[in-house]
Amino acid sequence: MPFPTLTTDRLILRQTSQADAASIFSIFSDPAVVEFYDIEALQDGSQAEEILDRHQKLFESKRGIRWGIALRDSGTLVGTAGYFGKIEAYSSAVLGYDLSRTQWGKGIMVEALRAILTYGFAQYGLNRIQATTDLDSLRSVATLKRLGFQEEGTLRQSGFWKGKFHDVRCFSLxxxxxxTIRSL
Incomplete structure (x- = not known):
């Protein structure tokens, strides 16, 4: 299966490549972007290349798919989003996403995720999409709720990053x- 490219009014969701290493480094070297991630802010370009390599392997293994989020007018890569942990037998996957701080508050992630959710349900064979957030990740919680995700509860010490266990909030769609949401 070729990598699917998705478009929205303002965005192109496309496959990432090693040519995106500088953009990925810019995004993931910002401590605010990775505050609730299982990684520290990147320190050098080789770490960005490793992230891009993981995106490629995820797709090749059919365990998920991660799009680069590029602005349509400039082609600038401003984030990534997609699925991991896909379980064919259960028609389920986990949603993950990140966005450059310069793009926060502009509706970019909601726009990107609408296209990704539509693809997930219509072409990727999903019935259930799950997402987890740190308890304090209020921007992420707001994004998920805006898209219609339902909060299922708190998973106690389900996350481990930056040297300690964290409780996370679990959401699903x-x-x-x-x-139903799309037809309203």
């Missing part, structure tokens, strides 16, 4: 719910 079902295909039947997305179909």
């Amino acid at each position: 079902l295909r039947s719910e997305w179909t």
Whole structure:
């Protein structure tokens, strides 16, 4: 299967490549972007190349797909989003996303995720999409709720990053719910 390119009014969601290393480094070297991630802020370009390599391997293994989020007018890569942990037998996957701080508050991530959710339910064979957030990641919680995700509860010490365990909030969205939301 070729890598699917998705477009929205302001965005092109495309496959990332090693040519995106400088943009990935810029995004992931910002401590605010990785505050709730299982990585520290990047310190050198080789770490960005490793992230891009993981994106490629994720797609090749059919365990997920991660799009680069590029601004349509400039082609600038400003984030990534997609699925990992895909379980074919359960038609489920986990959603993950990140965005350059310069783009926060502009509706970019909601726009990107709408396209990714539509693809996930219509072409990627998903019935359930799950997302988890740190308890304090209020921007992420707001994004998920805006898209119709339902909070299922707190998973106690389910996350481990930056040397300690964290409680996370679990959210999910079902295909039947997305179909209803999209028709409103």
